[in-house]
Amino acid sequence: MSDSRERHLLNIEDETGKRTIPLDAATYSIGRDVTNAIVIHGHGVSRQHALLLRIPSPNGYRYRVVDGNADGKPSANGILVNGQRVQSHELKDGDEINFGGSVKAHYATVSMGEAEFIKYLKGVNYHSIKAVPMTSTITQAEEELSHQPPPHEAPLNLPPPKPGAASPGPVPAPKSSPPWLLIVGGIVIVLLIVGIGVMIMNRPPAPQPQTPTQMQ
Secondary structure, X not given: OOOOEEEEEEEEEEOOEEEEEEEOOOEEEEEOOOOOOEEOOOOOOOOOOEEEEEEEEOOEEEEEEEEOOOOOOOOOOOEEEOOEEEOEEEOOOOOEEEOOOOOEEEEEEXXXXXXXXXXXXXXXXXXXXXXXXXXXXXXXXXXXXXXXXXXXXXXXXXXXXXXXXXOOOOOOXXXXXXXXXXXXXXXXXXXXXXXXXXXXXXXXXXXXXOOOOOOO
């Protein structure tokens, strides 16, 4: 029995290139902020530009694009569907969505089985993503950094510590003498030298020995 059913795709063209994203979640947030489920890059794209909402239809479901974020704040440049500015639009196969500037996306639906759909996605070199809760505060970049190993550091070739030996504590840095102490010391030395010089200059001359007078 074939498992063929309708599949939903979003073909995006932005500053990073082209990619095809399969859609199956109930909600997608779109914008240039990395916390969005679908991140798009380009001049004129808001941090939280638009939403994709899954809605029921006679053949299963469709997606509706809505301008702005989950709090109802509209984007700076709005969205265009097939060249017309809209606040909300139920998408049909082949619709073109413009998110400002040259960033655009095409909504498409195809009817395929699971294996055939996987092969099709590989053929268009798709970029698969999962929906991210819009209330999440952890960005994809932070999650990737948290899983990266720490940078390699070269080990130090230190000898192993001896059993029972206490680990050496930090070596205290030599203390430098305060500047004022050096100045006072210099003044004292100068005064001592001057005092010694004055004492030498004021010392009375030694008495001269008297020569004995000749007897008459």
